[in-house]
Amino acid sequence: MFVSNAMTRHVQTVEPQSSLQEIWDLMQANNYEAVPVRDKKRNLVGIVTMADVAEAAMDADEDDFRQTITARDIMVADVTSVSEEEVLEEAAYLMKDKDYTALPVVSSADTLVGIITQADIQKVLVAMLGFTQPGTRISLSVPDRVGRLADVAQIVKQCNVSISGLVTHVPEDASVGNVVLRLKTQKPKPVVQKLRDSGYRVLHVAQLWRD
Numbered sequence: 001m002f003v004s005n006a007m008t009r010h011v012q013t014v015e016p017q018s019s020l021q022e023i024w025d026l027m028q029a030n031n032y033e034a035v036p037v038r039d040k041k042r043n044l045v046g047i048v049t050m051a052d053v054a055e056a057a058m059d060a061d062e063d064d065f066r067q068t069i070t071a072r073d074i075m076v077a078d079v080t081s082v083s084e085e086e087v088l089e090e091a092a093y094l095m096k097d098k099d100y101t102a103l104p105v106v107s108s109a110d111t112l113v114g115i116i117t118q119a120d121i122q123k124v125l126v127a128m129l130g131f132t133q134p135g136t137r138i139s140l141s142v143p144d145r146v147g148r149l150a151d152v153a154q155i156v157k158q159c160n161v162s163i164s165g166l167v168t169h170v171p172e173d174a175s176v177g178n179v180v181l182r183l184k185t186q187k188p189k190p191v192v193q194k195l196r197d198s199g200y201r202v203l204h205v206a207q208l209w210r211d
Contacts, residue, residue, distance in 0.1 A: 017070050155195055178203070
């Protein structure tokens with residue numbers, strides 16, 4: 001999965017001299033979490049988030065809100081951007097590492113082509129976990145050893161069931177990790193029993209999804 005698969009394209013921008021009121025109106029009208037700032041030459045010079053706007057608005061009187069405070073006053077000028085060709089994990093890591101809610105997205109020619117937000121990544125995560133499709137979620141405790149995932153997949157296959165999603169997590173320095181399977185079945189008992197018979201610890205089984 002790449003940034004281009006999750007980003008919002010054709011996002012509107014503001015200029016450094018755009019007023020706080022203008023930025024607020026733009027964000028409210030389009031439900032934006034953040035807005036890139038570009039100068040007269042269309043170069044990316046900053047980014048303004050809803051948190052930036054809200055913080056400035058709390059300390060501003062009515063005249064300041066409408067005219068005096070501008071994007072230049074509240075934007076993050078040292079902009080970290082991400083390529084649309086970058087893997088999605090890199091964008092998620094940058095947001096976490098720098099405590100950002102959004103990143104401008106640039107093309108291979110370093111031209112602004114969109115924006116990616118935490119909400120965009122959350123949507124992809126929900127889709128990848130298969131939570132929007134009917135099925136069964138099974139959590140397993142699995143030893144961190146070569147071939148274990150292949151073994152689990154083979155067991156599911158033997159039950160003639162398809163895997164719609166698979167996520168793993170092994171804590172640092174741990175010998176056992178968690179595997180979350182999303183299966184295309186609403187009758188998981190044969191799979192669960194076969195996993196147990198094969199020595200795997202089944203932690204949780206649920207049939208939950210959202211329309």
